[in-house]
Amino acid sequence: MDDLKMIEKALYAYVPSELPFAKALTDSMSYSLEAGGKRIRPRLVLEFSRLCGGDDKAALPFACAIEMIHTFSLIHDDLPCMDDDDMRRGKPSNHKVFGEDIALLAGDALNCLAFEVMSRDDTVAASGADVCIKNINILSSYCGTDGMVGGQIIDLENENKTADLESVTDCDRKKTGALIKAACEMGCVCAGADEEKIAAARLFGENIGIAFQIVDDILDVTSSDEELGKPVGSDIENNKSTYVSLLGIEECKRRVDRLTNEALDALKLFDGETELLKELALSLSTRKN
Amino acid sequence: MDDLKMIEKALYAYVPSELPFAKALTDSMSYSLEAGGKRIRPRLVLEFSRLCGGDDKAALPFACAIEMIHTFSLIHDDLPCMDDDDMRRGKPSNHKVFGEDIALLAGDALNCLAFEVMSRDDTVAASGADVCIKNINILSSYCGTDGMVGGQIIDLENENKTADLESVTDCDRKKTGALIKAACEMGCVCAGADEEKIAAARLFGENIGIAFQIVDDILDVTSSDEELGKPVGSDIENNKSTYVSLLGIEECKRRVDRLTNEALDALKLFDGETELLKELALSLSTRKN
Numbered sequence: 001m002d003d004l005k006m007i008e009k010a011l012y013a014y015v016p017s018e019l020p021f022a023k024a025l026t027d028s029m030s031y032s033l034e035a036g037g038k039r040i041r042p043r044l045v046l047e048f049s050r051l052c053g054g055d056d057k058a059a060l061p062f063a064c065a066i067e068m069i070h071t072f073s074l075i076h077d078d079l080p081c082m083d084d085d086d087m088r089r090g091k092p093s094n095h096k097v098f099g100e101d102i103a104l105l106a107g108d109a110l111n112c113l114a115f116e117v118m119s120r121d122d123t124v125a126a127s128g129a130d131v132c133i134k135n136i137n138i139l140s141s142y143c144g145t146d147g148m149v150g151g152q153i154i155d156l157e158n159e160n161k162t163a164d165l166e167s168v169t170d171c172d173r174k175k176t177g178a179l180i181k182a183a184c185e186m187g188c189v190c191a192g193a194d195e196e197k198i199a200a201a202r203l204f205g206e207n208i209g210i211a212f213q214i215v216d217d218i219l220d221v222t223s224s225d226e227e228l229g230k231p232v233g234s235d236i237e238n239n240k241s242t243y244v245s246l247l248g249i250e251e252c253k254r255r256v257d258r259l260t261n262e263a264l265d266a267l268k269l270f271d272g273e274t275e276l277l278k279e280l281a282l283s284l285s286t287r288k289n
Numbered sequence: 290m291d292d293l294k295m296i297e298k299a300l301y302a303y304v305p306s307e308l309p310f311a312k313a314l315t316d317s318m319s320y321s322l323e324a325g326g327k328r329i330r331p332r333l334v335l336e337f338s339r340l341c342g343g344d345d346k347a348a349l350p351f352a353c354a355i356e357m358i359h360t361f362s363l364i365h366d367d368l369p370c371m372d373d374d375d376m377r378r379g380k381p382s383n384h385k386v387f388g389e390d391i392a393l394l395a396g397d398a399l400n401c402l403a404f405e406v407m408s409r410d411d412t413v414a415a416s417g418a419d420v421c422i423k424n425i426n427i428l429s430s431y432c433g434t435d436g437m438v439g440g441q442i443i444d445l446e447n448e449n450k451t452a453d454l455e456s457v458t459d460c461d462r463k464k465t466g467a468l469i470k471a472a473c474e475m476g477c478v479c480a481g482a483d484e485e486k487i488a489a490a491r492l493f494g495e496n497i498g499i500a501f502q503i504v505d506d507i508l509d510v511t512s513s514d515e516e517l518g519k520p521v522g523s524d525i526e527n528n529k530s531t532y533v534s535l536l537g538i539e540e541c542k543r544r545v546d547r548l549t550n551e552a553l554d555a556l557k558l559f560d561g562e563t564e565l566l567k568e569l570a571l572s573l574s575t576r577k578n
C-alpha cells in the first residue's frame with residue numbers, strides 16, 4: 001500500500017461510525033477529512049520516523065493526529081466570521097454543506113480527536129507513554145497561541161493594512177510553518193531520535209514551511225490556486241501585504257531557492273535514505289498550484 | 290490559600306503574557322477564564338485527588354486543563370451561529386467584546402492549551418507520563434464526539450422539536466455530564482487510584498451531572514439564571530423539550546433527590562474525608578441560580 005492510501009485509510013477509520021445521535025457531526029468531520037489534499041504533514045511524520053529507524057505502524061496515529069489538527073483549522077478558517085470561503089479544494093466548504101454550527105463543532109471535535117488518538121491504549125502500547133506525551137506536547141504547543149492559532153491572529157490583524165516583512169514572516173512561521181515543523185519533529189520523536197536530529201528536522205520544517213508560503217504568494221499573483229480554493233490575486237485585491245508585495249517576485253523566487261537549499265542541507269545530518277524528503281521539498285518549491 | 294484562589298491563580302498564569310503579536314488573542318482567552326463561575330470541575334479534580342491520597346500541586350494542572358476546556362466550550366456556545374448569547378455570567382460574552390473571529394480562535398487556543406498544560410515538562414515531572422497520558426485520554430474522550438461536543442450536536446438537533454426523555458438525557462449526559470465525570474475520574478487518576486475507585490467517582494459524577502441539568506431546567510421556569518446568562522424560561526419559549534416539560538416539576542424534584550442520594554452513596558467506597566464532596570453535591574441540587 002502506498003503512503004497516501006495507508007494514511008487515508010487510518011485517518012478515516014478514526015472517526016467513530018456508531019453514534020446514531022451524532023451522525024451529522026461525524027459526517028461533517030469525515031467530509032473534510034476525506035476532501036483530499038497533499039497530506040504533507042502526515043507524510044513528513046512517516047518519513048522522519050523512517051529516517052530515524054522508526055516503525056510505520058507506531059508513527060501512523062501521530063501522522064493522523066496532525067492531519068486532524070490541520071483539517072480542523074481549515075474548517076474554522078473557512079467560516080463566515082473568518083475568511084468566509086465558500087469553496088475548499090474544489091468542493092463546497094464544510095459550513096456550506098452542514099451549516100455553521102455543525103462545522104464549528106466538527107472542528108472542535110477533530111481538535112479533541114487528535115489528542116485522543118495520541119493517548120489511546122493501542123497508541124501507548126505501540127510507542128510508550130514517553131513518546132506519546134512528548135508528541136502531544138509538540139503538537140499542542142505548535143498549535144496554540146505561539147503557533148498556528150497565534151499565526152491566524154496575526155493574519156487577521158494584518159488584513160487591510162500594510163504590514164512589514166517581520167510581521168508577515170512571523171505570521172507564516174506560525175500559521176503554516178508551525179504544523180510543518182511539528183510534523184518533522186514528531187516523526188523523529190516517534191523513532192526515539194536524539195535532540196540533534198530533532199533540531200535538524202525542525203530546521204528542515206522551518207525552511208520548507210516558509211518556502212511553501214512564499215510560493216503560495218507567488219502563485220496567488222501568477223495562477224489560480226485550486227488547492228486553497230482562492231480566486232487569483234485575492235490577497236492583493238485585499239490590500240494585504242504579501243511576500244510578493246513586499247519583496248517583488250524575483251526576490252521571492254531567490255528566497256524560495258535559498259530556503260529549499262537550507263532545508264536540503266539540514267538533511268545531511270541523517271544517515272538514512274532522504275530521497276523522498278528531498279523530492280517533497282523540491283516539489284513544494286516548484287509546484288504550480 | 291483557599292481552593293478557589295489556588296485554582297484561579299494557577300489558571301490565569303497559564304495564559305502566555307509575552308506574545309506581543311497575539312495580544313488580542315491572549316486578552317480574549319483571559320477575559321473568559323477570569324469571568325468567574327463556580328469552578329466546579331477543577332474543584333472536583335482536587336477533591337477526588339485528595340480523597341485518594343494525591344498531592345494538590347500535582348493535581349492542579351489537570352484541574353486547570355478541564356476548566357480551559359469548559360471555558361472554550363462556553364465561548365463557542367455563545368457565538369451567533371450557536372446559541373447567539375450576548376451575555377455570560379452578567380458580562381458581555383467573548384465575541385461581543387473581541388469579535389467573532391477572535392472569540393473563535395480564543396476557544397481553539399484554550400482547547401489546545403489544555404492539552405499543552407497536561408503534557409508539559411513540569412506536569413510530567415510531578416505526576417509521571419502514565420498519569421498524564423491517562424488524564425489526557427479521559428479529557429479528550431469526554432470532550433469529543435461521544436462526549437461534550439456530541440451532546441452539543443444532540444442539543445442543536447433537539448431545538449424546536451419535541452424530543453423524548455431518552456434523547457434529552459443522552460444530550461445532558463454528554464453536554465454537561467461528560468466533563469463533570471471527567472473531572473471526578475481525573476482526580477482519582479492523579480492520585481494513582483484503582484479502577485474500583487475510578488468507577489465510583491464516575492458514578493458520583495454521572496449522578497450530580499444529570500441532577501445539575503435537571504435543576505437547571507427547574508430554575509429556568511422558576512427563576513432567572515444569572516450563572517448561565519439566560520432569560521427566564523428561554524428554553525420553554527424555544528419549544529425545546531426539557532426535563533420539566535417532559536416530566537413536570539414535582540417528578541423533576543424527586544429525580545434530583547434520588548440522583549443526589551445515589552451520588553452520596555457512591556462516596557461510601559472511599560475511606561477518606563468526603564464532607565466537601567457531599568456539600569458540593571447538595572449545594573448543586575439545592576442551588577437557586
